[in-house]
Amino acid sequence: xxxxxxxxxxxxxxxxxxxxxxxxxxxxxxxxxxxxxxxxxxxxxxxxxxxxxxxxxxxxxxxxxxxxxxxxxxxxxxxxxxxxxxxxxxxxxxxxxxxxxxxxxxxxxxxxxxxxxxxxxxxxxxxxxxxxxxxxxxxxxxxxxxxxxxxxxxxxxxxxxxxxxxxxxxxxxxxxxxxxxxxxxxxxxxxxxxxxxxxxxxxxxxxxxxxxxxxxxxxxxxxxxxxxxxxxxxxxxxxxxxxxxxxxxxxxxxxxxxxxxxxxxxxxxxxxxxxxxxxxxxxxxxxxxxxxxxxxxxxxxxxxxxxxxxxxxxxxxxxxxxxxxxxxxxxxxxxxxxxxxxxxxxxxxxxxxxxxxxxxxxxxxxxxxxxxxxxxxxxxxxxxxxxxxxxxxxxxxxxxxxxxxxxxxxxxxxxxxxxxxxx
Amino acid sequence: xxxxxxxxxxxxxxxxxxxxxxxxxxxxxxxxxxxxxxxxxxxxxxxxxxxxxxxxxxxxxxxxxxxxxxxxxxxxxxxxxxxxxxxxxxxxxxxxxxxxxxxxxxxxxxxxxxxxxxxxxxxxxxxxxxxxxxxxxxxxxxxxxxxxxxxxxxxxxxxxxxxxxxxxxxxxxxxxxxxxxxxxxxxxxxxxxxxxxxxxxxxxxxxxxxxxxxxxxxxxxxxxxxxxxxxxxxxxxxxxxxxxxxxxxxxxxxxxxxxxxxxxxxxxxxxxxxxxxxxxxxxxxxxxxxxxxxxxxxxxxxxxxxxxxxxxxxxxxxxxxxxxxxxxxxxxxxxxxxxxx
Numbered sequence: 001x002x003x004x005x006x007x008x009x010x011x012x013x014x015x016x017x018x019x020x021x022x023x024x025x026x027x028x029x030x031x032x033x034x035x036x037x038x039x040x041x042x043x044x045x046x047x048x049x050x051x052x053x054x055x056x057x058x059x060x061x062x063x064x065x066x067x068x069x070x071x072x073x074x075x076x077x078x079x080x081x082x083x084x085x086x087x088x089x090x091x092x093x094x095x096x097x098x099x100x101x102x103x104x105x106x107x108x109x110x111x112x113x114x115x116x117x118x119x120x121x122x123x124x125x126x127x128x129x130x131x132x133x134x135x136x137x138x139x140x141x142x143x144x145x146x147x148x149x150x151x152x153x154x155x156x157x158x159x160x161x162x163x164x165x166x167x168x169x170x171x172x173x174x175x176x177x178x179x180x181x182x183x184x185x186x187x188x189x190x191x192x193x194x195x196x197x198x199x200x201x202x203x204x205x206x207x208x209x210x211x212x213x214x215x216x217x218x219x220x221x222x223x224x225x226x227x228x229x230x231x232x233x234x235x236x237x238x239x240x241x242x243x244x245x246x247x248x249x250x251x252x253x254x255x256x257x258x259x260x261x262x263x264x265x266x267x268x269x270x271x272x273x274x275x276x277x278x279x280x281x282x283x284x285x286x287x288x289x290x291x292x293x294x295x296x297x298x299x300x301x302x303x304x305x306x307x308x309x310x311x312x313x314x315x316x317x318x319x320x321x322x323x324x325x326x327x328x329x330x331x332x333x334x335x336x337x338x339x340x341x342x343x344x345x346x347x348x349x350x351x352x353x354x355x356x357x358x359x360x361x362x363x364x365x366x367x368x369x370x371x372x373x374x375x376x377x378x379x380x381x382x383x384x385x386x387x388x389x390x391x392x393x394x395x396x397x398x399x400x401x402x403x404x405x406x407x408x409x410x411x412x413x414x415x416x417x418x419x420x421x422x423x
Numbered sequence: 424x425x426x427x428x429x430x431x432x433x434x435x436x437x438x439x440x441x442x443x444x445x446x447x448x449x450x451x452x453x454x455x456x457x458x459x460x461x462x463x464x465x466x467x468x469x470x471x472x473x474x475x476x477x478x479x480x481x482x483x484x485x486x487x488x489x490x491x492x493x494x495x496x497x498x499x500x501x502x503x504x505x506x507x508x509x510x511x512x513x514x515x516x517x518x519x520x521x522x523x524x525x526x527x528x529x530x531x532x533x534x535x536x537x538x539x540x541x542x543x544x545x546x547x548x549x550x551x552x553x554x555x556x557x558x559x560x561x562x563x564x565x566x567x568x569x570x571x572x573x574x575x576x577x578x579x580x581x582x583x584x585x586x587x588x589x590x591x592x593x594x595x596x597x598x599x600x601x602x603x604x605x606x607x608x609x610x611x612x613x614x615x616x617x618x619x620x621x622x623x624x625x626x627x628x629x630x631x632x633x634x635x636x637x638x639x640x641x642x643x644x645x646x647x648x649x650x651x652x653x654x655x656x657x658x659x660x661x662x663x664x665x666x667x668x669x670x671x672x673x674x675x676x677x678x679x680x681x682x683x684x685x686x687x688x689x690x691x692x693x694x695x696x697x698x699x700x701x702x703x704x705x706x707x708x709x710x711x712x713x714x715x716x717x718x719x720x721x722x723x724x725x726x727x728x729x730x731x732x733x734x735x736x737x738x739x740x741x742x743x744x745x746x747x748x749x750x751x752x753x754x755x756x757x758x759x760x761x762x763x764x
Contacts, residue, residue, distance in 0.1 A: 070578060071581070071582055072585065096657050099657070100660065103658075103659040107535045107538045107542075108539060108543065110532055110534075110536060110539070111535055111539035111540070111543075111544075113535075114532050114536045114559075114629060115536075115552070115555060117626060118555065118558075118562075118626075121562065121566065121567060121570045122562070124569070124570050124573075125566050125569060128573070178469060181463050181466030182467050184463050185463035185464060185467040188460070189460065189463065196471075197467045197470060199749075200470065200471055201470060202748070203752070204474055206683040206687070206744055206747075206748045208687025208688075208689070208744055209564075210687065210689045211481070211687070211737050211740060211744075212477075214718065214733070214737040215476070215481060217722070218480045218481060218483075219476070222484065223480075239473065242470065242473070243470075246470070271456045271459060272455045272458075272459035275459070293561065297561055299563075300562070300563025300564065300565070300566070301563070301564075302563065302564055302565045302689070302690040303689035303715065303719060306690075306719060307718075307719075307722055328564075328690075331565050331569070335569060343573075347569065350566050353566065354562070354563075354566060357558075357562065357563065365554055
């Protein structure tokens with residue numbers, strides 16, 4: 001907060017002309033004092049508390065050992081550290097300052113815990129999956145011919161990859177039209193009914209995924225009498241993805257400036273043309289982000305798929321009949337087995353799934369982060385590069401000619417000089 | 424307004440429905456627009472129908488089991504649907520216990536993370552951290568389950584043992600069947616417990632809670648913040664007197680949304696707990712239960728009656744999460760900031 005204030009003062013506070021006109025007001029005086037400067041004693045307090053806590057924790061662990069394990073060590077260390085730090089700060093500072101420092105340390109460490117754990121969860125899957133990933137057959141074969149005791153050089157997860165891609169495609173084919181239409185509805189037609197729909201959508205975002213699976217099981221399989229299949233799984237995933245997409249798209253559409261719509265309507269366009277030619281193109285990058293985020297969520301759903309898709313070890317590209325497995329379901333089945341190779345395959349599959357989710361997420365962030373100004377800058381940059389490339393390409397003939405002239409000159413000159421030397 | 428094409432009543436209706444819209448004279452609503460409005464309205468109706476269908480079909484399927492079991496469905500702990508002896512008392516209590524453990528861990532974690540992102544983080548990395556929290560929400564449940572089962576469990580068992588030995592006199596931390604003086608006694612009584620499942624679920628609900636709290640905190644009025652700092656408050660003083668009171672609706676609402684998610688978590692819980700069908704109030708002891716993992720466990724071998732009983736359990740879960748979520752969104756919406764989230 002204070003940062004923003006400081007920045008605005010720095011940027012707007014001192015027009016150059018004024019500073020030059022009145023030499024008394026030096027620019028330095030206009031700068032606000034930095035209030036969060038780190039003092040040497042602050043560093044000493046933290047370092048001292050860490051050292052003291054580490055030593056005492058070491059003593060406790062060596063002689064008393066109430067808790068075992070790494071987590072216990074860190075917990076003990078952390079509690080002792082807070083205590084020591086409070087004591088050290090209270091030597092110099094007043095009570096409110098001590099409280100401020102303790103909270104600061106606590107907030108930082110809580111945030112660090114969350115982020116470190118996140119990175120660890122992701123890395124854990126990748127590291128444990130490293131045994132399976134280098135085998136090329138892991139990506140090209142299915143598990144129909146590989147038993148649980150077979151080594152990692154046999155069998156793979158192509159069936160799960162294909163299954164995931166097919167299921168998510170069908171789900172997207174259902175949710176993109178329906179989700180975006182509903183989001184447009186929420187924005188275009190205000191009223192009581194719209195508010196009601198919005199409340200229902202919000203409630204649906206937290207629908208337990210297993211209930212979505214049960215719903216499809218109750219309708220698709222029990223009432224219509226169809227078998228478990230990829231289509232059923234896609235429908236279950238769609239039920240999960242729909243509210244996520246609607247909410248994200250709703251927020252994006254709400255951000256489209258009203259003046260644009262009014263300008264379009266003022267020029268005589270009807271509502272449909274305004275939506276299709278003005279609102280949707282303006283919100284395009286945000287809508288793409290909404291779709292990709294929903295895809296990332298849908299791709300990782302296990303429990304709805306568990307109830308509706310059935311399980312198979314072989315490749316099945318037909319979503320209408322016979323079971324079809326997806327990546328999360330494959331992980332789930334792999335790690336149920338006690339065999340180390342199967343568990344390694346499960347972790348390898350998890351690494352593939354994580355990679356897929358992270359890639360989708362990065363694409364979403366890239367597209368969503370592109371504002372009009374950034375796009376324009378990128379376009380200018382591209383044009384400049386293209387011009388440079390074109391002028392380079394165009395200059396190739398003349399360069400070649402010059403080079404050719406230089407070579408011929410060299411070649412024709414050489415015998416003469418050598419002759420000259422020989423003479 | 425009316426250009427003569429529409430009757431008076433028709434134009435009045437049009438005026439009413441679009442009164443909040445930017446300058447649309449009634450005569451402009453032409454045929455294309457009527458189709459367009461009909462289509463998008465249909466989109467909204469379809470979403471409503473899907474949501475209603477979930478409840479209705481689950482109820483139809485569950486009716487057989489509920490009518491057979493009657494009120495005992497809510498107080499019976501056993502799960503033997505084919506013998507007619509079943510109820511959700513154990514699994515419902517188990518679900519709530521796991522969710523509460525999760526919230527106990529997730530609340531401080533998400534509060535700290537939200538405060539860090541909105542108040543302490545340098546501006547350079549702020550946007551990156553927000554994206555990281557969003558990414559964390561997109562990590563599949565099964566990956567958290569893998570981590571919980573293969574990595575966290577071993578690390579937590581010593582803590583659980585220490586907790587039960589030191590605080591065993593508190594009823595819910597008590598563990599039977601472990602004697603610290605007997606070197607041969609196994610620590611497996613501490614695995615697969617509600618405690619461990621709760622910690623994993625806590626990590627899964629932390630992102631959603633964090634993002635809601637951060638959103639609310641970042642909207643705390645600048646003037647009040649600066650006023651507080653200008654009067655000489657420390658940063659924590661400012662947070663306590665301005666940011667937290669402003670964001671209290673967001674904290675409560677976000678926590679309830681997290682609770683709703685925690686109640687419905689399936690795969691990660693299923694991978695960690697070893698299911699039992701008695702009410703198990705000892706959170707550190709091996710053996711736990713939840714509705715969603717019950718469904719995942721039993722759907723495979725279920726007879727029609729068993730399936731109906733599972734549908735009844737799913738219906739209960741559906742209603743519980745629905746109530747929690749409606750409560751949450753009402754609280755978030757009523758807090759000063761919810762309108763724009």
